[in-house]
Amino acid sequence: MSYLARKKTSKILLLGLAESGKSTIIKVVIEGKLPKKGERYEATIDYERKQKVIAGTELTIFDLGGQTAFLDRFTGELSEFIFSGVKALVFVVDSIKITDISRAKYYLDLSLKKLEQFSPDAKVFIFQHKADLVPKNLKSEVRKTISEYLLQGVKKDIKYDTTSVFSDSIFKAMGDVYAEASGARKTLRPLLETFIRHNAADMAQIFTKEGAPLTKVENISKFDHISLSEVQEFFDAVVKRLAHSDGESATTILLESERRVFFIRFMENGLALFFGFPKDRLREKNEPIPSLYNKVLAFSSQLTSITEG
Ligand SMILES: Nc1nc2c(ncn2[C@@H]2O[C@H](COP(=O)(O)OP(=O)(O)O)[C@@H](O)[C@H]2O)c(=O)[nH]1
Ligand SMILES: [Mg+2]
Numbered sequence: 319m320s321y322l323a324r325k326k327t328s329k330i331l332l333l334g335l336a337e338s339g340k341s342t343i344i345k346v347v348i349e350g351k352l353p354k355k356g357e358r359y360e361a362t363i364d365y366e367r368k369q370k371v372i373a374g375t376e377l378t379i380f381d382l383g384g385q386t387a388f389l390d391r392f393t394g395e396l397s398e399f400i401f402s403g404v405k406a407l408v409f410v411v412d413s414i415k416i417t418d419i420s421r422a423k424y425y426l427d428l429s430l431k432k433l434e435q436f437s438p439d440a441k442v443f444i445f446q447h448k449a450d451l452v453p454k455n456l457k458s459e460v461r462k463t464i465s466e467y468l469l470q471g472v473k474k475d476i477k478y479d480t481t482s483v484f485s486d487s488i489f490k491a492m493g494d495v496y497a498e499a500s501g502a503r504k505t506l507r508p509l510l511e512t513f514i515r516h517n518a519a520d521m522a523q524i525f526t527k528e529g530a531p532l533t534k535v536e537n538i539s540k541f542d543h544i545s546l547s548e549v550q551e552f553f554d555a556v557v558k559r560l561a562h563s564d565g566e567s568a569t570t571i572l573l574e575s576e577r578r579v580f581f582i583r584f585m586e587n588g589l590a591l592f593f594g595f596p597k598d599r600l601r602e603k604n605e606p607i608p609s610l611y612n613k614v615l616a617f618s619s620q621l622t623s624i625t626e627g
Contacts, residue, residue, distance in 0.1 A: 326375040328499045329403050333392070333429055334410030335422050336361060336384035339447040339483070343410065344368055344381055346483045347492040350528035353483040364388060365400075371588065372526065374625040375500035386421075393428045401429075401436035405499040408443045411468065413460060413480070414451045423468055430474060441498045442476045444468060445491055450482040486529065493530035500532075505624065507533045513617050517610075518603055520578075521594030524621075527584055570614065572607070579607060581614045587625055591618055 332340045341362050345351045348368050362383040370377045380400070382392050392400050407429065411422045426444075433440050444465070452460050457480070465478050479491040497503040506524050510533050514522050524532045573580040579600065583591040593614060600610070 326501075328375050328377050328405045328501075330377055330379045330495060330499050331400065331404055331407045331429075332379060332381050332410065333389075333407065333425070334384055334445075334447075335389075335412070335418055335425070337415075338384060338410040338412045338422075339445075340381050340384065340410050341366075342483055343445070343447070343481075343488060343492070344379065347488055347526075347528055347530055348379065355484075361385060365392075370496075370526075372496050372500040372532070373502040373505055373589070375502070377496065377499055389425050393425065393432055397432045398436060401432040404433060404437035404440040406441045406443065406495050407433055408445060408495055410445045410447050411464065413446050413448045413464070416464075419464065419467055423470075426468060427471075430472065434474070441495075442474055443491065443495055444476055444478045445481045445488075446478065447481050447488075449480040449487065450484045489525075489528070489530040493526070493532055496526065496530060497532045502532045503534070506621070509617075509621060509624070513613075517613060518595050518599040518605065519593045520596050520599070521580075521592070523592045525590045525592060527588050527590045529590075532589075568618070570611070572611070579610070581611070583614055583618050585618055585622055587622055589621070589625070591621070 332343065334340055337359055341360075342353065342357070344366075346353050348370055362381055364383050365388070366381045368379045368381065370379065382388065382400070409422075409426050409429065411426075412418060430442065433442070446461060446464055449457070461480055469476065469478070477494065479487065479494075481488045481491045497506075502524075510522055510524060513519070522533075526532065568586050569584050571580075571582040571584075573582070577598075578594045578596055580595075581591070581593045585591065591614065595605075595610065600607075
């Protein structure tokens with residue numbers, strides 16, 4: 319069997335009206351660029367394809383141009399080509415351009431119909447995007463209004479997220495899409511759980527190197543129980559690493575806060591491992607940092623060999 323025949327591939331569609339934010343999401347989450355405020359808008363002509371390998375699966379992300387003429391082609395003459403073999407569809411809507419909402423709903427419904435026809439098992443996500451532009455006191459009302467409108471008459475189970483490229487919401491939401499489309503949730507999570515069980519980690523996550531989380535482990539990959547300054551340190555380190563990235567070699571970063579030791583390991587395969595160990599538990603277990611370091615390295619190579627298969 320040839321290498322090509324063996325490689326797992328998977329298709330993700332990113333759809334939505336023009337200027338809803340699709341190309342920006344790709345730039346930030348897939349290409350790892352920092353988002354800029356007030357960037358000039360450049361329309362995507364027809365569609366663009368981006369490739370990304372996650373946990374051994376090659377994902378192809380289609381950024382479909384949002385102009386009416388393109389949308390009509392995607393949902394019309396090209397629909398079989400576009401909607402066949404899809405693992406996940408992400409429909410992006412603007413949180414504040416409420417005048418466009420009925421046109422968005424029209425294309426959402428049409429897309430769902432085509433998806434039902436050509437890829438009935440695909441997962442569907444709605445990103446209510448540019449959530450940073452909604453005033454805080456209106457956030458829940460806007461979410462309720464837009465989600466109820468968009469989901470009217472929809473039978474398919476849809477994951478609804480409010481997102482913005484100016485917070486980690488877009489990374490979380492895209493991480494979910496990756497995990498779903500690549501099957502990473504099933505392969506990575508048990509490994510991570512085993513590691514946690516055998517070691518004193520109380521924080522653990524596997525990210526793409528741009529920062530999209532791929533796993534969910536109860537009580538441990540939810541970062542809401544640690545202080546903001548600790549998370550900040552982590553993300554600063556990721557950003558610094560990206561700035562100096564040659565994209566080739568693996569590196570490990572060790573950070574310490576008052577209460578925890580953190581390891582961040584960037585692997586050659588484009589994933590990043592993140593662990594937090596509480597210092598009091600390390601002392602209890604008599605676990606010195608060099609031995610912890612070796613365990614993280616061993617886990618990393620185990621992960622590499624599994625996701626390259
Ligand atoms: N405030 C804000 N603006 C965004 C966000 N995402 C994208 N934009 C802006 O929205 C405009 C359209 O984005 P673009 O990605 O080109 O839209 P597309 O037509 O769907 O590909 C650009 O000016 C972006 O800078 C976001 O999360 N918040
Ligand atoms: Mg675009």
